[in-house]
Amino acid sequence: MDKKLSRREFLGTVGSAAAASAALVSGAAGAPASPTPQAAVKTLSKTTPCNKVVLEPFDYAGVTLRPSLWQRQASSARDFYLGLSNDDILHGYRAAAGAANAPGMALGGWADPNSDVVFGQWLQSMARMQRATGDKDLLEKAGILVSEYARCWPRLSGGGPAAGWNHYPYEKLVGGLIDMHHYGGHPDALALCDKITEAAVRTLNRDRIPASREPWELHSGRPLEWYTLPENLYRAYQVTGNAMYKEFADVWLYPAYWDKFAETNDPQGAQGVHAYSHCNSFSSAALAYDVTGDEKYLRSMRNFYDWVQMRQAYATGGYGPDERFVFSDGALGDSLETYSASFECPCCAWAAIKLAKYLMMFTGEARYGDWIERLLYNGIGAALWIKDRGTHMYYMDYHLGSALKYYSRNAFTCCSGTYFQNITEFSNFIYFKDAKSLCVNLYLPSEVEWKGPAGNVKIAQTTLYPEAETSTLRLTMDQPASFALKLRVPGWSKGMSIKVNGQAQTADIRPGQWATFSRVWRPGDTVEITIPLHFRRVPIDEQHPERIAIARGPAVYAQEDPHKWLSDIPATDDALDKLMKPLANDPAVFQIDNEPVVQQRNAFKPFYRFAELERYRMYFDTRHRRVLW
Numbered sequence: 001m002d003k004k005l006s007r008r009e010f011l012g013t014v015g016s017a018a019a020a021s022a023a024l025v026s027g028a029a030g031a032p033a034s035p036t037p038q039a040a041v042k043t044l045s046k047t048t049p050c051n052k053v054v055l056e057p058f059d060y061a062g063v064t065l066r067p068s069l070w071q072r073q074a075s076s077a078r079d080f081y082l083g084l085s086n087d088d089i090l091h092g093y094r095a096a097a098g099a100a101n102a103p104g105m106a107l108g109g110w111a112d113p114n115s116d117v118v119f120g121q122w123l124q125s126m127a128r129m130q131r132a133t134g135d136k137d138l139l140e141k142a143g144i145l146v147s148e149y150a151r152c153w154p155r156l157s158g159g160g161p162a163a164g165w166n167h168y169p170y171e172k173l174v175g176g177l178i179d180m181h182h183y184g185g186h187p188d189a190l191a192l193c194d195k196i197t198e199a200a201v202r203t204l205n206r207d208r209i210p211a212s213r214e215p216w217e218l219h220s221g222r223p224l225e226w227y228t229l230p231e232n233l234y235r236a237y238q239v240t241g242n243a244m245y246k247e248f249a250d251v252w253l254y255p256a257y258w259d260k261f262a263e264t265n266d267p268q269g270a271q272g273v274h275a276y277s278h279c280n281s282f283s284s285a286a287l288a289y290d291v292t293g294d295e296k297y298l299r300s301m302r303n304f305y306d307w308v309q310m311r312q313a314y315a316t317g318g319y320g321p322d323e324r325f326v327f328s329d330g331a332l333g334d335s336l337e338t339y340s341a342s343f344e345c346p347c348c349a350w351a352a353i354k355l356a357k358y359l360m361m362f363t364g365e366a367r368y369g370d371w372i373e374r375l376l377y378n379g380i381g382a383a384l385w386i387k388d389r390g391t392h393m394y395y396m397d398y399h400l401g402s403a404l405k406y407y408s409r410n411a412f413t414c415c416s417g418t419y420f421q422n423i424t425e426f427s428n429f430i431y432f433k434d435a436k437s438l439c440v441n442l443y444l445p446s447e448v449e450w451k452g453p454a455g456n457v458k459i460a461q462t463t464l465y466p467e468a469e470t471s472t473l474r475l476t477m478d479q480p481a482s483f484a485l486k487l488r489v490p491g492w493s494k495g496m497s498i499k500v501n502g503q504a505q506t507a508d509i510r511p512g513q514w515a516t517f518s519r520v521w522r523p524g525d526t527v528e529i530t531i532p533l534h535f536r537r538v539p540i541d542e543q544h545p546e547r548i549a550i551a552r553g554p555a556v557y558a559q560e561d562p563h564k565w566l567s568d569i570p571a572t573d574d575a576l577d578k579l580m581k582p583l584a585n586d587p588a589v590f591q592i593d594n595e596p597v598v599q600q601r602n603a604f605k606p607f608y609r610f611a612e613l614e615r616y617r618m619y620f621d622t623r624h625r626r627v628l629w
Contacts (some may be wrong), residue, residue, distance in 0.1 A: 052290050052298075055364045055432045055439065058448065060132040060183065063427040066445035069608065070376065071427055076385050077423040078129060081122060082137060086144055089115050089122075093152040109411030119149070121417030123176025127183040129424045135600070137209065139184055146180050150192045167226050170200050172417065175232040183237050193236065194244075194572040201248055210256035213272025219324065220274040227254035227281045234287035234288045244289065249284075257303035258285050259301045263421070263594075265306040271327050275320025276344055279308070280351035281344055286358035301359055303369070308352075314398060315538040315549035315556050315618075316607065317352065317374030318343030330543025334620050335426055349379040350422050357429055360441070364434075366488040367512040369441040371430050373490065373554045376442065377466055380422040382608035392416045398618050400547075402562050405612055430461075437484040439514065443471040443529065454481035457521070466533065466553045467588040467606070473527040480522045486514040487529060490554060492536070499528040521596035535580045535590075536573040537622075546623035550576070550604065557604040562617035569591075580604070 014069050065071040087104025092114025094102035101483045106112045117123075126142035129135060136519040177193035178185040180241060206222075211221040233249035236242070257278060260267040280574070282301050289297035311328040319325070321335035321342050335342070360368040375381075379396075387390040390411035408415065431448045432439040438450050438457065443465040450457045455478050463471035473485075489496050491512040498505045498515060509515045517527070533553040540547045550557045570576040580590040589605045610616050 004611065035055065040087055053361050053432055055361050057361070057428050057432055059427055060101045060128045060424075060448045060452075063430060064447045065131065065427055066447060068445045070444065073381065073385060074423050074426050077420060077484065078133075078135070078138065081126070081388050081420055082141060085247050086141065086148070086583075089119070089145060090148050090152070093149060097152040107390060107412050109392070109410035111414065115412075117414055118412060118417035119145075119173075119419055120169065120174070120176035123173075124179045125420035125424045127176070127179035128428075131183040132424070132427045142180060142184060143186055145537045146177065146186050146189050146192065150188050153192060153195065167204060167223050167229060168195065170204065171225075171229045171232055174236055178232065178236045178239055190240065194242070197233075197236075197244060197248060201244070206251065210254070211273040211278065213269075219272065220277055224251055225274075225277040225280075227257070228277055228284060231286035231287050233278075234284075234291050237291065241413075244541050249287070249291075252284070253288060254281050254284065257281065258297070258304075261300040261303040261307065262296050263303075264297070265303040265310065266328065267303075270307070270324045270330075273325055275312075275323055275325050276347040276351050277323065279304075279319070279348065279355060283351065283354045283358060286355070286362070289362065298362060301355065302363075305355060305359060305371075306315050309371070311541070313371075314343065315374075316343065316378035316396070316398070317371055317549055318345065318348065318379055318396060318398070319352070320344060320348055330541055333540040333544030333547050336398060336540065336547065338399040340403065341395040342396040343379070343396040343397045344415065345379055345383050345393055346417075346419040346422055349375045350418040350425075351378075353425060353429065357425075360432065366439075366486075366514045367491055368442075369429075369488045370491045370512070370554075375441060376426075376444075377554050378556045378607050380419070382606075382610075383419070384612055386416060386419055390416055392419055400619050400621070402615055402617055404615050405610055407612065437486055437516075439486040439488070440473070441488050443531070452477075452483050454483075455479060457481060457483070460485070465531070466555045469530050469533050471529045471531075473529070475521055475523065475525045475527075476492030477521065477523050480520050482518075482520045484516050484518040485521070485527065486516045487527075489513055489515050490531065492551070492554070493531050494534065495532045497530045499530075501526055502528075534573065535577040537569075537576060540619065547619060547621050549619050552580075552590075552606075555606045555608070556618065558607050558610060558616035558618040560605060561615060564600070571622070 053513050065074060084107075085104050088107050091102050091104040091106050096114070102529050107115060110117045123142055123145060126138050130139040130142070173196060174193060177189045180189040181193065201415060206224055206427070208226055209218065209222040212218040219527050229252040233245045233252070233576040237245035237249065257270070257273070258281070260270050282304050284296045285301055288294065289301070308319055312325055312332060314332070321332070321339045323341070323344050326332050353375055356368045356371040357364070384393040384405055384407060391407050392411075392413070392415055393405070394408035394413060394415045397405065427446070427478055430440070430444050432443045433450055436453055438448070438452065438459070440461070443461070443463050445461060445463055447458065447460045450459070458476040460474045460476070461471060462474070465471050487498065487608065489509055489511050493511050496515070496516070498507060498509065500517065507517060531553065535550060535552050535557075538547040538551050538556075539545045540549070570579060579593045583589045583591065583592045583603065589603050591603045607616070607618065
């Protein structure tokens with residue numbers, strides 16, 4: 001590729017190259033669609049045992065979102081993607097396959113002339129969402145897309161894909177096809193995945209040049225993001241048992257970067273590289289650990305996670321100003337003065353949530369749920385919703401002084417793929433389980449059905465958290481059952497308390513841990529969780545202790561209509577909390593109690609409540625404010 005192309009520009013052109021490969025197709029692309037799988041298919045394909053999982057999510061089954069802002073966001077996303085024309089999604093493939101009058105039109109934006117940049121991610125999301133919701137329409141749509149894409153795929157008779165076929169769309173497509181086989185029961189998905197992988201084994205460029213801070217064009221390595229391939233290839237191996245996938249995954253391991261974190265959470269030379277894809281690469285390390293059992297992968301994941309939390313993350317959980325990891329010398333705080341492209345929200349949130357979920361699965365530790373929680377409320381759950389003809393959010397803006405939410409100028413970028421993946425994950429990171437325990441990771445309105453040690457258990461969770469301090473769990477079961485109920489204690493929290501059937505409990509409740517209640521549970525039991533929501537100051541980094549965001553519980557608050565500086569922000573969390581007073585008509589919106597009436601526009605509300613182009617101030621300098629007049 002042209003060395004001067006940015007990652008965004010390059011991904012906007014991947015369709016052109018892949019379209020050239022589709023010119024090898026024989027057959028009529030405009031013929032009627034192949035039969036789609038039966039919508040009622042529920043049986044998953046068999047999988048090889050996972051070696052290292054100690055705590056499991058519910059794998060997109062048994063969890064239902066109840067009404068909330070995030071349930072509405074998920075419903076809106078489902079309607080948007082379901083409503084996209086199949087003919088438009090497939091137009092570029094059919095045209096390249098030789099159809100003189102391919103129906104529909106190209107989606108446009110980065111998905112012009114074809115859908116390579118998002119196609120695999122959309123298939124994966126549809127496969128998972130329909131499993132979570134039983135959505136027959138979504139499954140039917142995904143089935144048609146797979147069958148029609150298969151008709152456009154070249155007949156592999158030795159030539160294979162043309163030179164333009166590349167790593168990025170291939171890796172995403174593997175994930176989508178494997179999930180359409182595993183979760184969607186599509187009769188052709190696995191055979192197609194085998195074919196494209198056989199072609200990729202023969203033809204993909206294997207240079208594997210590590211990413212580097214300099215020269216600039218190597219920020220994502222060469223070929224582009226090659227180091228993200230192992231995750232879905234190892235998943236394909238686990239689902240199918242086909243050694244081809246494992247052997248090909250082994251090719252793309254990334255010790256040049258992962259080993260920087262093998263023994264330390266403050267490494268040298270880790271900055272300057274592309275933030276999303278390097279965070280995403282640790283999901284490949286996760287699958288390498290699961291398949292091989294090599295503890296070095298897990299150590300690297302742990303240390304990378306801690307490095308991001310200590311050195312790279314904003315109060316929101318976001319990271320990667322201008323899409324890069326930064327020096328650990330105050331550069332993150334300095335970035336607030338320089339960049340409005342603070343956080344590549346859908347993509348970076350997707351990589352981070354996956355990593356945190358894998359770490360929770362492999363270690364059983366509750367602390368990894370904190371990042372998921374922050375990104376739900378301040379990241380993907382605070383993003384502008386996708387709409388119109390692929391209009392979606394790309395960057396979040398934390399610029400010092402004044403910022404706003406805005407849509408990307410480009411339609412259907414990579415973030416329109418990861419947006420759907422994130423939304424599909426909502427129901428999959430609320431609860432976890434092992435053979436004898438049910439774990440509540442997030443306090444989100446929902447229901448879960450679990451096959452416990454003594455039969456089926458159903459829990460309905462009712463809450464207005466994080467705008468209210470309580471969440472109530474009501475248990476339903478066929479008969480009394482003995483098991484452990486584990487509740488995540490947020491790392492930022494103080495004074496969390498639990499009542500069972502109205503009686504206060506004396507369990508060990510420590511921030512960053514599970515609060516565990518082992519007992520014989522009976523039908524109708526209730527658990528009331530109270531997590532006090534206090535305001536606190538969150539410094540951007542060690543070098544800027546007075547450059548702060550303001551958080552209440554897991555939610556970052558921003559100042560509305562920032563016309564002028566606040567007269568004062570208290571120097572301690574306790575003083576700040578005492579001065580913040582809720583509005584009478586909306587107890588989730590606060591004002592500084594001692595502000596003059598003329599400044600009462602300076603109200604604070606959760607960041608997720610801000611709309612498109614609504615001005616806000618998220619970060620504040622509380623010291624050294626220069627007098628300008």
